[in-house]
Amino acid sequence: MRAAPGPVIDVRPEGDRAVVRVRGDLDLHATRPLERGLRTALVSSVHGVDLDLSEVGFCDCAALNILLAARQRALMEGKTLDLTATAPTVDRVLDLTGTRSLFADPDGTAEQGADEEDLRELRVEVVQLRRAMQTRPVIDLARGILMASFGLGSEEAWRVLVTASQHANTKLHHLAQDIVSTAEGGEPREQIREQLAAAVARVRAESP
Template identity: 35%
Template sequence: MTSVAPPSLAERSHPLTIDGSADGGGRAVLRARGELVQGCDAVLAEALAELPARTGRVELDMAGVIFMDTAGRQFLDTLRDYGQQHLIPVSATNWHGQPRRILELIGLDTSDPLRPVDPNPPVLPSPAPLPSPVSLERAEQLHELREEIEHLRRAIASRPVIDQARGILMATHSCTSDEAWHILREASQLSNTKLHTVAAAITCGAESGGPPPPGEVREALRQALARRGR
């Protein structure tokens, strides 16, 4: 079983591939190779969809991944969602090089970034300015990397409340995890409200005595649910 990512980001020369195998005990081992960029979450989803129905554990070996940008967030979300939907343990291990450095900088466990996020991530020191052109170029690259890391950190920090909101929608409206995700996204777009804000409003409203979501969020949720026959 081999899945290959479509070309992206100026036709990168090392598209991501995922090879997999499953043993008789229900353990599946997937091996990722290449560059983890936009679109690679779909490659992972395809590889996961091809696993046997009896699979009881998924281990993703990242040793062959040589580059990762902010698309790594959705890639890890895809693996996490698969484990939650099938109620099985999943892991992503053997990170090396630049991908491992990104995990270190944002405070994730480099042995398995799907573990809980460190509540006190390390603060990156400001680089000392150097006059040479090479140093200026490196400083610009570091700035871009910090922006990618910050986007990834914010997305990971908001993940728990989004997962809670999806669970509430699944329990309340008898929908699947994927349907709940699309309902949240549609409600966010219809109300012009950030996704994590919509999720937080749903979570707070589900608590005993909690405030109901704002009117625009309630109306957007109603429309999103109606579109999916809920």
């Protein structure tokens, strides 16, 4: 199986800021090029970076972790990292994690120094996301099982996992482990089976 191509990350100067435009999927394999692109943009800018994620096909917490770390770096330099456009896949991650407001600069001006309380909260968020990444392999495996079992795309399988997790009141990685265990011959719990079926139906109904 050929590996999926990495994202295309375009960095260009625009006045005293740098504009970064990303096209493609932002997952665990895209973290290094995304980090390099944002670092280059921050170094080359005076006041910060405007980030266009309107053409991102998939986004997960690995990419969000990189964005949060880049934002912290920008604040330490008296700059900002602002999201100027986002795809629905990015919106979903921002809304689920409550981090959208961290990337808004309504006045269009850079913060002069980082607020200590803001930085403390940001560091906690980054640590939490890094811990969440430890569960990433089983979540990826469960997503692959859903794709193969129900003929879903990568983004659809992710939406099924999130939807079923929310309705079953089960942590995402616990649900993923249940799916993997079932695929390995285990007996699925009735509630999980019902929630997965309902989530698949819901995602298919919402798909264009």
